[in-house]
Amino acid sequence: MRTLEMDYCHGDQVASHCHAEDQLIYAASGVMRVSSAGGDWVIPGGHALWVPAGVSHAIRMQGVVSMRTLLLDAGIACCQVIVVSGLLRELILAASRMLDRRYGEHARALILNELSAARRIHAFVPTPSHPRLRAWCEGFLQDPAQDLTLAQCGAQLNLSARSVARLFQRELGMSYGEWRARARVMLSQQCLAQGQPILNVALEHGYQSASAFTAMFKRILGYAPSDWQHNLTRGH
Structure with missing residues (x-):
């Protein structure tokens, strides 16, 4: 499991790209609009978008955005927006500070469990x-x-x-x-x-x-x- 932390200003954009690993894009604050070949997703603050490996996507920021990303394999086959629980939020924010591999593995197991139980929302425009x-x-x-x-x-x-x-x-x-x-x-x-x-x-x-x-x-x-x-x- 790897983590990425980025902060953006209103109107900033991330050009189309893809990752070799599955990706969880979390909006700690602000709103993101993620575009792919099949359509657009809206990620409000406190929500996250699951993006499977190899799916090209671009991102546009609405407001000041604090983005936290996890790269890990969860076996989720399609893009979907989830409601981030309080526990999942803390795990995402803490993941980058977990230098001990044992703690990282425990956190990964908890994150996968929270992902499987997370509520999905309708946020896709084809x-x-x-x-x-x-x-x-x-x-x-x-x-x-x-x-x-x-x-x-x-x-x-x-x-x-x-x-x-x-x-x-x-x-x-x-x-x-x-x-x-x-x-x-x-x-x-x-x-x-x-x-x-x-x-x-x-x-x-x-x-x-x-x-x-x-x-x-x-x-x-x-x-x-x-x-x-x-x-x-x-x-x-």
């Missing part, structure tokens, strides 16, 4: 492989407040609305509206983690009211944004 649609989706992720109809999206892609609808289903397994709603909810977690008012977050992500945003957030994630903020604060 992106398509189709070049033009991928470029459009990446543009939307930069400006989730835009409110284009399917026909308007098609006009930008020089495709019919029906062709765009088929592309979304074929490439992403969901409709245009479903993908857009999921992207907005996932991206909103970056702002919620910073403690921004729910109404402000709603307006910045294309909703006309806090109630409409809350309803969609709850439909996708299963709980309200206010509960999400409360649990995040309690986790610290």
Whole structure:
């Protein structure tokens, strides 16, 4: 087991790269957005992303970020965002100070046990492989407040609305509206983690009211944004 410790300023980026070992990327503070060929993950403070060996990924920082990374094999086959328990947090922070190999092995066993029991959260936004649609989706992720109809999206892609609808289903397994709603909810977690008012977050992500945003957030994630903020604060 190896550890890496890095602190970043708002807007800093880590270029696309991969590791020979499995990796646990922990946001001790701040929010990270991790991008891969298949899509994006949002890692709020107090959460971590598991990245299997060989998966290329880039990272963008939202706010001042304190990143702690563990490189170890846990047998987890796919990327996933987990809620970091108090015990796991202390183990991650202490791992870099464990010079005695015996203590390191004990810590590794405890970390693997905590990882297997950790709660997973929905924090993934898939992106398509189709070049033009991928470029459009990446543009939307930069400006989730835009409110284009399917026909308007098609006009930008020089495709019919029906062709765009088929592309979304074929490439992403969901409709245009479903993908857009999921992207907005996932991206909103970056702002919620910073403690921004729910109404402000709603307006910045294309909703006309806090109630409409809350309803969609709850439909996708299963709980309200206010509960999400409360649990995040309690986790610290």
